[in-house]
Amino acid sequence: MNALHLSGPVLADDDRVLDEAWVVDGALRLSDPGAAAEGARTVSGWVVPGLVDVHCHVGLGPMGAVSKEEAEEQARIDRDLGTLLVRDAGSPQDTAWIHERHDLPRLIRSGKHLAYRKRYLRYFADELDDVTQLPEAVAREAQRGDGWVKIVADWIDRSMGREADLTPLWPPEVLVDAVAAAHENGARITAHTFAHEAVGPLLDAGVDGLEHGTGMDADHIAEAASRGIAVTTTLLQVANFAGFAAQAEPKYPVFAARMRAMYARRYAHVMALHEAGVPLLMGSDAGGTIEHGTLPEELAENARAGLSPADVLGYATWRARDYLGVDGISEGASADVVVYDADPRTDVGVYARPAAVILRGRLC
Known part of the structure; x- marks a missing residue:
């Protein structure tokens, strides 16, 4: 029929x-x-329109790229719980083959994560040897993807010893050129960012989106709202910050303290974004360390933060589809x-x- x-x-x-x-x-x-x-x-x-997971990693597992069969199963798990549109937020596997599978969710790919060597999770990203390579790498991934590029903007710098903390990966002038490279190649660019120090240069460079955005202050939030820059809240991932802090405390107490503080204010942060008028996106961050099929839990977490169920629905469906240009x-x-x-x-x-x-x- x-x-x-x-x-x-x-x-x-x-x-x-x-x-x-x-x-x-x-x-x-x-x-x-x-x-x-x-x-x-x-x-x-x-x-309702099919749910949209705007931060999801099909093809990624704890040790990097997974088999095609496992990637297919990841996508199927998401689909069966109502996620019918995924914006990939970085995958080491080329998942373009999913476009031909009409039984799997629609996929908008960002290509590979782009990071600096030894400054991100092992096996996840294309790790560049020189920060000046970022604009060229962004142009390459823009051509490979489906209109999006994902960069890692900050991570812990363990070379600082006990003073190790989150620090930006890229000089501001390199970010400007990287964003320009994305736009010149017809793509939008979004950035993983936990740290406060990374947000200002990202906004100044003209980035199109922020993933996590846990370090944003009131001025950052106001600027994102005025420019319509969307933030993907990923509360399931931020809920892990307390565990990250406990694990890091013996060797990296400064980093641990920062992660613990961001964990403590996670719900207030989401409400500050929402009340300022920042476009919010719902993302499970599934793949890698979080299981697929968890977008319903992510939506529930945003309601716990204080969003009304009606706003959660809008952010997870028609508002996200409008943002991504999908009916x-x-x-x-x-x-x-x-x-x-x-x-x-x-x-x-x-x-x-x-x-x-x-x-x-x-x-x-």
Whole structure:
């Protein structure tokens, strides 16, 4: 059968709630399609655009690149819990083959993480030997990816001994050239950043997004809001900061103290971003150290921080899709939707138990 009847409410965006919609030959129809939908199977519940995980690593495991089979399983796990669009936030594996797999989530690739040698997790990134190589590497990854490039902007500098702490990887002038290289090659650029010291140069360079952003102060937040620079909050990852601090304390007490402080203010930080009007993105940071299929937990964490369930829904669906330039629930769009048995505008717990997942018009 190539037709479905979606018996709503159909939550199309912040302002549009439809009573029903149809899926015909994989596409959404928002008005009665007549004979084309005769005999359609009815799926009832609260219908929303497929969830968007804007910081996810398909193809990455704890020791770097995984097999194609494991990457496929990662994507399938995410899909079955309603994640139907992924912006990859860096992967050592070339996952372009996922574009040909219509049973797996849509993928927007950032190519490989770009970092400086010995200043990031081993096996995860393309580690450059000279900081001046960054603009060239950004141009290369922009050409390989799907309109995004991911750089690592700060990490612990262990060469400082007991004074070791998070420090920026790149000189400000190199960041300016790197951002320009991304834009000249038709890509946007986002940056991993924990440290306060790295944020200012990133904003000055014109970066398009910040991942984590835990070191942002009030001035950084105001500037990001005024320029519409999105921040991916990754609260599941930030929840690990206390453990990182405990592990580092004996050798790196300065670093440990900073990580502990950022952990303590993690919820207040998210609310400061939201209240200032910074566009927020929802990202599980799955792959590497966090399991796939955890976006529902990430959404629940953002609600614990103080975001309303309605805002969590918007950030995880239509607002993220608008940001990435991918259609949600609109006439003729691909039918990538999730159905819940309760209203996600009031209950964030529903994300862990989708009643139906429909990808490209097919029930998964």
